[in-house]
Amino acid sequence: xxxxxxxxxxCRYRVRVREMRESIKIVDQVLKTMPQGPxxxxxxxxxxPPKTAINTPGGGMEGLIYHFKNYMMGHGVCPPKGExxxxxxxxxxxxxxxxxxxxxxxxxxxxxxxxxxxNYQAFPYMTEGGLLSDVVAVMSSLNIIAGELGxxxxxxxxxxxxxxxxxxxxxxxxxxxxxxALRLLEREFGCVDSDGMVHVAQLLGHLAREGLRRLHxxxxxxxxxxxxxxxxxxxxxxPARSGGARRSTTT
Numbered sequence: 001x002x003x004x005x006x007x008x009x010x011c012r013y014r015v016r017v018r019e020m021r022e023s024i025k026i027v028d029q030v031l032k033t034m035p036q037g038p039x040x041x042x043x044x045x046x047x048x049p050p051k052t053a054i055n056t057p058g059g060g061m062e063g064l065i066y067h068f069k070n071y072m073m074g075h076g077v078c079p080p081k082g083e084x085x086x087x088x089x090x091x092x093x094x095x096x097x098x099x100x101x102x103x104x105x106x107x108x109x110x111x112x113x114x115x116x117x118x119n120y121q122a123f124p125y126m127t128e129g130g131l132l133s134d135v136v137a138v139m140s141s142l143n144i145i146a147g148e149l150g151x152x153x154x155x156x157x158x159x160x161x162x163x164x165x166x167x168x169x170x171x172x173x174x175x176x177x178x179x180x181a182l183r184l185l186e187r188e189f190g191c192v193d194s195d196g197m198v199h200v201a202q203l204l205g206h207l208a209r210e211g212l213r214r215l216h217x218x219x220x221x222x223x224x225x226x227x228x229x230x231x232x233x234x235x236x237x238x239p240a241r242s243g244g245a246r247r248s249t250t251t
Contacts, residue, residue, distance in 0.1 A: 012141040114148035154196040
């Protein structure tokens with residue numbers, strides 16, 4: 001286990017370099033001890049056969065058929081109902097893939113738990129009281145992947161907004177159409193997450209935001225002006241911004 005006594009950018013850099021050297025040693029050990037032979041399961045119903053395997057039972061035309069069947073709708077693997085969260089210790093921290101299956105080919109919910117999203121939360125505390133020139137070094141030492149930080153913006157298009165206005169016209173007050181609006185949100189995006197609820201609350205008005213806050217669905221700051229991580233009380237969440245996957249600290 002590579003560690004350093006300090007916790008500044010220089011120590012994080014030293015840990016990174018020593019981890020790379022240790023990884024080279026591990027790869028060298030694996031190459032020397034790994035036995036020869038196939039690495040995939042020899043079952044074309046689960047793993048598509050290699051395209052070069054012409055003279056094997058899974059190759060040729062039969063193999064091409066399996067290439068289609070494994071990816072066509074209505075064919076391929078259908079996992080059982082349930083949920084799973086496999087996790088690995090990636091270079092930046094814990095990387096997890098949260099999957100909820102309803103027994104069909106398409107997942108009911110799918111979310112990637114990226115480490116950079118959680119590591120970046122420490123960035124303001126690391127740079128507080130420092131110099132502007134320190135920002136570059138601190139950010140580089142965290143090795144932030146920007147694609148893991150950006151939220152997904154969920155907003156209705158013009159046609160959906162018009163449909164929402166027609167729904168609101170059936171109620172004496174706009175905020176009374178909150179539940180139908182959430183159903184509309186689920187229909188459009190396949191789920192209800194914090195970004196979508198904030199957008200709906202903005203369209204319906206202040207009382208709708210207050211109603212969501214009282215239901216403990218939105219944090220007070222969310223209800224006021226901006227989206228944040230979804231509360232655990234949300235019944236159905238989206239893969240991109242939800243907090244359904246279990247969190248843990250990363251190093």
